[in-house]
Amino acid sequence: MIKEITVRIPEYSRPADAIYIKAIRLAVDEALRQFVDRIENPSAPWEPEVFRTIGRGEANEGRNLDPLQTAMRLGARVAWRRLTEQSEHLGLTPQHLYDLGEAIFVYLDQLADAAAEGFEEARARAAGEIERRRRRLMDLLLSQPAASPDAIADLAKASGWRLPRTVAGVALDEHSRGYRPPSLPPDVLSGLDRPGPCLIVPDPNGPGRAQTLEAGLRGWKAAVGPAVPLAAAATSLRWAREALDLHRRGVLTEERGVLRCSDHMATLIVFKDEELVSALTEVRLAPLAHLRPSQQDRLAETLLAWLRHGRGAGEVAARLHVHPQTVRYRLRQLEELYGDQLSDPDIRFELEIVLRARRSVSSGTA
Structure with missing residues (x-):
């Protein structure tokens, strides 16, 4: 035998x-x-x-x-x-x-x-x-201050996890917990049992990675943070959680299941310090404060389109789907209200910030 x-x-x-x-x-x-x-x-x-x-x-x-x-x-x-x-x-x-x-x-x-x-x-x-080692690895990657690279490398090797060049944190809406577990590749670190459920995705910009995430997270509401070096995994997840919070409030919307920070970076930056943005809004939109809300809305919409798409009445009118003469009339009103301020590039920049924030809050679009 x-x-x-x-x-x-x-x-x-x-x-x-x-x-x-x-x-x-x-x-x-x-x-x-x-x-x-x-x-x-x-x-x-x-x-x-x-x-x-x-x-x-x-x-x-x-x-x-x-x-x-x-x-x-x-x-x-x-x-x-x-x-x-x-x-x-x-x-x-x-x-x-x-x-x-x-x-x-x-x-x-x-x-x-x-x-x-x-x-x-x-x-x-x-x-x-x-699985226990990978949970510990996730703890190390998300710790603040960051764990030492040697400790991460040793635990990654013991966990059978190849160290990637970049990672992205993924924040999951805890109200999606009752849905089926995500179906994701084995190299994605999972923290579904954490107080704020999350994932760490290695090499998020790799071929087919975006499609794999979309398919694996079907039914879940999730936000994917920006791709960052391994040591900044916690920062990527923090951005993802902030994006998910803005989505809950209606500031960020996304028809797809997965919200990507990289598509909304300007809005995330604007809303990073909302008190500061509110103070700036009060200063920069003060010339409109005495108008009726409907007038404020029309002029704010026209001013933002003018700042974003050039100063030609025809192009602004095309963006707003109104007659060019209407745009000219509104622009004259704005010139009367703001005077020389609209010639100052710094003020124009600040106006675009506050008008974008105002539009996001009022219309729920980013």
Whole structure:
């Protein structure tokens, strides 16, 4: 049996490894001992632990169960061949051979089941340990101040996680928790059980990465932070959470399921310090304060279009879908209200900031 196994199964062919050959011999001896004991005493208890241990060993070696199952079948074939060769000498009748053959097949199934139990147990234990290490790795990546690069590299290696050049933090809306778990590649670090559920995506700008995220997060409301170096993972996640908060408030909208910070950076910057923006708004829009709200809206809309798209009445009119004469009239009003301020590039810049913020809050668009 040992010769057949070591010759015909490459995974077990280690002629120079005396310890490995000894392990195979012990496994074969145990299999034969238990089989013979069972024939002698059919009511003897089944002792599967040795074969569970063998299954665990296969998992720890990084193999699947195919080589082990092949070895078991080879061993059974050798046993059957030897029995048939010696049947006349042993005085075995055809019925004896039939009964022995059936017993071998039943026993072979039991061996395979015990090995499979041990194999799955080891796999589950290894997966659990990897998951624990990855949760710890996520803690390190999101810690403030940042953990040392060496500590991150060591834990990443132990977790089987390849260090990427860039990462992106992904903030998940906790109200989406009841939906199915995200279906994402194994290199995405998951923190679904954190107080603020999140992900860390390696190399977010890699080929097909955006489409994979869209598909994997279907049904979830999520915001993807900008791509940053590994040491800035916490910063990327912070931006993603701020974007998700602006989405909840209606400031940022996105028809797709996944909101991307890179598409809304200007709005995120504007809303970074809302008190400061409010103070600036009060100063820069003071000339409009005495007007009716509807007049304020029309003039603010016209002024923003003029600042963004040039000073030609025709182009502004096309953007606003109104008659050019209407735009000229509004622009004259604005010149009367603001005077020389509209000639100052710094004031024009500040006006665009506050008008963009005003539009985002009032219309829910970014």
